[in-house]
Amino acid sequence: MNKFEDMETFVRVVESGSFTAAADQMNVAKSAVSRRINELEKYLATRLLQRTTRRLSLTETGRFYYERCIRLLDDLAELESLTQQRDADLTGTIRISGPMSFGMRYLIPLISDFMQQHEGLQIDMVLDDRKHDLVAEGFDMAVRVGSLTQTHLVAKKLGVMERVAAASPAYLARYGEPLHPDELNEGHLSLVYSLAPENLNWRFVGADGGNYQPRPKTRLRTNSGPALLDATIKGLGISTLPLFITEQAMREGLLQPIMPGYRLVEGAVYAVYAPGRQLSHKVRILIDYLAKHLKVVRLADLA
Structure with a gap:
């Protein structure tokens, strides 16, 4: 048996929670993972994992062994890292x-x-x-x-990551161009990115250092930046997307930034x-x- 290989396999199983997930991470067959764990337990003459049809859990001895495996593998990784630094290429x-x-x-x-x-x-x-x-x-x-x-x-x-509040010319022609963050609460529509808290709660900073947190009515909420960009260009509302997503549309005049005297808190x-x-x-x-x-x-x- 290869002790370090079996220890690494054991750690992967514990941290991923299953033989299947560990096998996927290591790009080996599930049977190979199972065999290594069985050989390790046989070699140590003790049970490391409790197996049921639904989950795996560490035995008391297994937790003791896992914690020390982590230390040994970290030491080995550090040794390899120090050795690799002597070589110009990475592998x-x-x-x-x-x-x-x-x-x-x-x-x-x-x-x-x-x-x-x-x-x-x-x-x-x-x-x-x-x-x-x-x-x-x-x-x-x-x-x-x-x-x-x-x-x-x-x-x-x-x-x-700089973000910008922007809208299409058609939207601004229909709803008017807001000049102050408070105006966003008065009949304007927002398009928000659902996976980022800063996009759900807009926060602007004025030139005087004042903070403003308007809450316009949400018309579209999605986890897709490109979908928000498309909806903004089509005039469905105002978005606060990262500038790297909106820059091309702004260069082409499809979108324009609003409230130049106020900036969104950057991420x-x-x-x-x-x-x-x-x-x-x-x-x-x-x-x-x-x-x-x-x-x-x-x-x-x-x-």
């Missing part, structure tokens, strides 16, 4: 999650360039707007845009990863690369 696989629109615009080009510099590196990237469980789903890191709701994660700020772009595990050298290098090269468009760029 292995990095599994990443990120939001769809931001990923298409920024992550894919940057990561493609990064991979060209490190030919021995493989990337497994999932782009959607769901907040994945990094440990249970086997992600090394994620890129998150806006507010961080999963506060247990370790986060590194990569850049700022940020973060790289996040689970605490308590040694961050591998290749993931740390990728995060540093993203922080150095990520240039998010700002409203001033459109002037």
Whole structure:
């Protein structure tokens, strides 16, 4: 038996909650995962997991063993990381999650360039707007845009994300152009992105430092940035989308920013990863690369 391989398999099973999920993360057959756990328990002459038809749970000995496996595997990862730093190239696989629109615009080009510099590196990237469980789903890191709701994660700020309140010329001709945030409460319609708290509660800051939180009537609420962009262009309401989504429509005159004297509180772009595990050298290098090269468009760029 390969002790470290069996320990890694055991940790994956515990953290993912099932043999099937661990097998998917490790890209091996479920039977291979089951065999490794059985061999490990036979070698240790003790039961590590309680198995039922619905769930797995750690025995008291299993929890003791799991906690020490984590320490040993972290030490091994740190040793490998220190060794890899002596080599200019990176190898292995990095599994990443990120939001769809931001990923298409920024992550894919940057990561493609990064991979060209490190030919021995493989990337497994999932782009959607769901907040994945990094440990249970086997992600090394994620890129998150806006507010961080999963506060247990370790986060590194990569850049700022400017948002803009915008509407189509047709909408403004019909409903009038608001000049102050309070006017948004008087007959205006909002289009909101449902997965970001900052888009559900609009917050503006004036030149004098004053804070305003209007609540216009919501006409459309969706988890799709492109859907909100399309609805805004068609005059269905006012949206507060990230500028990288609306910039092209603004350049073409399909949308225009409103209330130039007031700005939305800007969000940020973060790289996040689970605490308590040694961050591998290749993931740390990728995060540093993203922080150095990520240039998010700002409203001033459109002037």
